[in-house]
Amino acid sequence: MRSSKPLGVAAMAAAAALTLTACGGGDSGGEGGGESTAGGSGESVRIGIKYDQPGLGYRDGDEYTGFDVDVAEYVAGELGYSEDQIEWVESPSANRENMLANDQVDMIFATYSITDARKETVDFAGPYFVAGQDLLVREDDSSIQGPEDLEGKNLCSVTGSTSAQKVKDDHPGANLVEQPGYADCLTALESGQVDAVTTDDIILAGLASTDANQGKFKVVGNTFSEERYGVGLPKGSDRCQAVNDAITKMIEEGAWEEAVTENTEGADYEYNRELNPPTPEPCA
Amino acid sequence: MSEYLNDFASLFDQYDVLGAFWVNIRLTFFAAIGSMLLGSLVALMRISPIASLRLAGTGYVNLFRNTPLTIILVFLVLGVWSQLGINLSEDFARNFFLYAVVGLSLYHAAFVCEAIRSGVNTVPVGQAEAARAIGLSFLPAARLIVFPQALRGAITPLGNTLIALTKNTTVAAAASVTEISALMKTMIEFRPDVIIAVFLTVALGFVLLVVPVGLLTTWASRKLAVKR
Amino acid sequence: MASSTARNVLFDVQGPRARRTTLVLNLVGVLLVAALAWVVLGRLADQGQLTAEKWAPLVTARTWENFLLPGLWQTLRAALLAVVLSIAFGLVFGLGRLSQPAIVRLVSTVVVEFFRAVPVLVMMIFFYLGLGRADLVEPANVPFWAVVLGLMFYNGSVIAELIRSGVHQLPRGQREAGLAIGLTPARSLRLIELPQALTAMLPSLVSQFVVILKDTALGYIITYPELLASGRRLGSGDGNILQTLFVVALVFVLINYLLTLLADRLSRFLSYRTAGRTKPAEGPVAAAAAQD
Numbered sequence: 001m002r003s004s005k006p007l008g009v010a011a012m013a014a015a016a017a018l019t020l021t022a023c024g025g026g027d028s029g030g031e032g033g034g035e036s037t038a039g040g041s042g043e044s045v046r047i048g049i050k051y052d053q054p055g056l057g058y059r060d061g062d063e064y065t066g067f068d069v070d071v072a073e074y075v076a077g078e079l080g081y082s083e084d085q086i087e088w089v090e091s092p093s094a095n096r097e098n099m100l101a102n103d104q105v106d107m108i109f110a111t112y113s114i115t116d117a118r119k120e121t122v123d124f125a126g127p128y129f130v131a132g133q134d135l136l137v138r139e140d141d142s143s144i145q146g147p148e149d150l151e152g153k154n155l156c157s158v159t160g161s162t163s164a165q166k167v168k169d170d171h172p173g174a175n176l177v178e179q180p181g182y183a184d185c186l187t188a189l190e191s192g193q194v195d196a197v198t199t200d201d202i203i204l205a206g207l208a209s210t211d212a213n214q215g216k217f218k219v220v221g222n223t224f225s226e227e228r229y230g231v232g233l234p235k236g237s238d239r240c241q242a243v244n245d246a247i248t249k250m251i252e253e254g255a256w257e258e259a260v261t262e263n264t265e266g267a268d269y270e271y272n273r274e275l276n277p278p279t280p281e282p283c284a
Numbered sequence: 285m286s287e288y289l290n291d292f293a294s295l296f297d298q299y300d301v302l303g304a305f306w307v308n309i310r311l312t313f314f315a316a317i318g319s320m321l322l323g324s325l326v327a328l329m330r331i332s333p334i335a336s337l338r339l340a341g342t343g344y345v346n347l348f349r350n351t352p353l354t355i356i357l358v359f360l361v362l363g364v365w366s367q368l369g370i371n372l373s374e375d376f377a378r379n380f381f382l383y384a385v386v387g388l389s390l391y392h393a394a395f396v397c398e399a400i401r402s403g404v405n406t407v408p409v410g411q412a413e414a415a416r417a418i419g420l421s422f423l424p425a426a427r428l429i430v431f432p433q434a435l436r437g438a439i440t441p442l443g444n445t446l447i448a449l450t451k452n453t454t455v456a457a458a459a460s461v462t463e464i465s466a467l468m469k470t471m472i473e474f475r476p477d478v479i480i481a482v483f484l485t486v487a488l489g490f491v492l493l494v495v496p497v498g499l500l501t502t503w504a505s506r507k508l509a510v511k512r
Numbered sequence: 513m514a515s516s517t518a519r520n521v522l523f524d525v526q527g528p529r530a531r532r533t534t535l536v537l538n539l540v541g542v543l544l545v546a547a548l549a550w551v552v553l554g555r556l557a558d559q560g561q562l563t564a565e566k567w568a569p570l571v572t573a574r575t576w577e578n579f580l581l582p583g584l585w586q587t588l589r590a591a592l593l594a595v596v597l598s599i600a601f602g603l604v605f606g607l608g609r610l611s612q613p614a615i616v617r618l619v620s621t622v623v624v625e626f627f628r629a630v631p632v633l634v635m636m637i638f639f640y641l642g643l644g645r646a647d648l649v650e651p652a653n654v655p656f657w658a659v660v661l662g663l664m665f666y667n668g669s670v671i672a673e674l675i676r677s678g679v680h681q682l683p684r685g686q687r688e689a690g691l692a693i694g695l696t697p698a699r700s701l702r703l704i705e706l707p708q709a710l711t712a713m714l715p716s717l718v719s720q721f722v723v724i725l726k727d728t729a730l731g732y733i734i735t736y737p738e739l740l741a742s743g744r745r746l747g748s749g750d751g752n753i754l755q756t757l758f759v760v761a762l763v764f765v766l767i768n769y770l771l772t773l774l775a776d777r778l779s780r781f782l783s784y785r786t787a788g789r790t791k792p793a794e795g796p797v798a799a800a801a802a803q804d
Contacts, residue, residue, distance in 0.1 A: 183748030212751020
């Protein structure tokens with residue numbers, strides 16, 4: 001997958017040129033194209049995010065917060081859309097591919113892991129973050145340092161999630177309770193009925209950094225999977241390169257670092273510095 | 285077409301469809317017993333001489349009949365298990381199975397109670413009068429004369445409650461029980477190619493479970509009807 | 513409550529001694545309940561679930577404006593549309609089951625029996641994932657339609673049965689009178705029997721609304737932002753999911769209780785006015801209706 005730097009840059013440039021020419025077409029609605037200002041031309045862009053994941057994508061009335069939201073706003077800005085030109089759309093995990101395939105959204109920033117299976121139906125820009133499955137434990141608990149300590153422990157995850165499945169497959173010795181949401185898991189973790197909650201590290205960090213949970217939990221920081229969060233785009237989209245450029249710029253400007261820190265504050269969390277910040281993959 | 289069928293058949297290798305259905309059947313079985321016992325008790329309370337018991341019975345029915353089942357289950361797990369720390373079983377998985385049974389029983393007991401009450405309504409006043417006339421007090425009169433007849437009159441609504449219970453076991457996923465609706469969601473998510481077949485399998489599974497219950501109760505209600 | 517049945521004759525009015533015993537037992541009962549409540553509340557307090565910071569957010573305007581009221585609106589919206597569609601579905605297939613041609617009766621029977629047997633949640637999941645792939649409805653509306661359709665097929669089938677049994681429960685003279693004045697069976701059904709059956713069904717329909725309203729809560733599983741889902745979202749942001757769900761449950765119980773009362777009132781009011789039976793949740797089908 002990973003190509004050497006110079007080649008990558010060349011590819012970027014080529015794709016950027018393509019993007020610019022494609023701009024003239026201006027077919028379907030909401031297509032801003034271009035990597036600089038004025039591309040929006042009064043149109044809006046529909047961005048899919050999660051509405052129920054504090055720290056990543058969360059809706060509180062007209063306010064949208066979280067790391068995914070921050071990245072989305074930055075990228076949209078680079079594509080020429082002001083904040084009020086963004087139309088947020090809720091994109092629950094199960095419907096992300098459909099929403100892109102059926103032109104219900106233009107981009108998705110919703111803890112969307114890049115996988116080969118998904119690449120068959122959608123395009124990805126990014127990754128803009130490399131997360132990994134991790135464990136959240138109580139602040140004063142040092143008995144769990146990683147997945148190998150899960151034997152005989154009570155573990156909580158969300159019903160039907162990939163994290164839950166992975167634990168079932170790889171750590172059958174752990175007692176897994178599946179709950180409708182991570183907030184339920186945190187309640188059980190706080191009361192001591194479960195010893196750890198598992199899903200992607202940044203999701204855990206986001207949950208633990210909400211006002212009510214600050215200082216109560218810590219992310220173990222020993223990831224045991226690699227989830228590269230990408231920007232979901234409709235198949236054949238001409239935006240991939242522009243999005244990648246925006247992500248690169250965000251990282252270079254330090255806005256990326258700021259967004260991570262801000263959205264995980266109080267969670268005792270360090271993102272994986274070996275893998276982050278990531279270099280966007282060249283567009284296909 | 286045959287390729288589609290092959291794809292479909294591979295589902296059964298990949299996922300334990302029958303095993304998941306078996307969970308629903310077991311949930312139905314235990315919750316049916318639980319709700320029947322509890323529901324009879326509440327019905328007895330509702331027709332008892334003691335005002336406070338009647339009040340408690342009415343309150344129970346109004347509370348549980350009007351709360352969505354999924355909220356009841358979430359409260360059991362989130363409130364009773366996670367906050368009060370009550371484990372119903374040493375075995376981790378069985379603990380949640382039992383919680384699901386308790387939740388389903390609590391919810392359907394309200395309907396069992398109403399079914400029995402409607403059955404009691406079918407018992408002519410003369411029966412109760414006769415019971416009183418031969419000197420039976422409330423409990424023996426209820427137990428020996430009224431309830432046996434009321435249950436026969438209540439067979440159809442009870443059967444319907446059983447059907448509803450069977451279908452409502454699909455909500456048990458809210459209490460961390462892996463049953464068929466959860467599996468169906470997983471199957472559709474990972475095997476969108478056979479989405480219709482998955483749905484039809486699950487749907488037909490329930491038709492197979494539910495239709496016999498319906499037929500049986502119709503038959504039983506005719507067979508056991510008190511001729512008047 | 514004041515039904516003139518076996519209950520009243522099953523026991524005598526209590527005498528002074530029985531009343532005293534009852535009083536003592538009541539006190540004991542109240543004490544037991546109070547003790548249990550004390551233990552439970554104590555446990556919850558230990559867990560920090562009774563603190564002001566967990567409960568206070570629930571009475572702020574933001575909570576209601578941004579989460580609970582929009583959620584309630586989504587719940588009511590889906591429920592109302594589901595009611596309307598269910599009635600339409602019920603009319604079509606209920607009349608189908610009463611109509612003359614055998615093939616129409618057969619098809620209607622199969623449809624009704626099938627959808628009565630399939631759990632609502634299973635149907636919702638199917639429509640949620642199916643509609644999303646089929647690209648049939650507007651963008652973000654997939655969960656909404658999945659909820660509405662799931663509710664419609666199930667409750668529509670129940671209503672079809674209500675209509676059928678409502679017509680069957682009319683005194684036979686109604687139909688005979690219709691035929692006697694020269695109406696065809698179909699016209700007698702439409703002009704004489706159905707209007708009476710529908711009026712008689714009204715309380716059961718209201719009870720059915722309770723069922724529909726409760727079942728919208730399953731929508732959270734397929735990400736429909738109804739009351740329960742909004743409550744969950746709020747609770748996960750504020751770290752007080754238990755407290756939020758408590759309030760959500762309260763709202764559900766309150767609304768449904770009021771609807772149940774309405775159904776009771778309606779049935780009492782209507783019992784003067786029709787030849788049909790108007791008690792809700794009685795008779796085989798109505799009783800089945802009210803429970804999932």
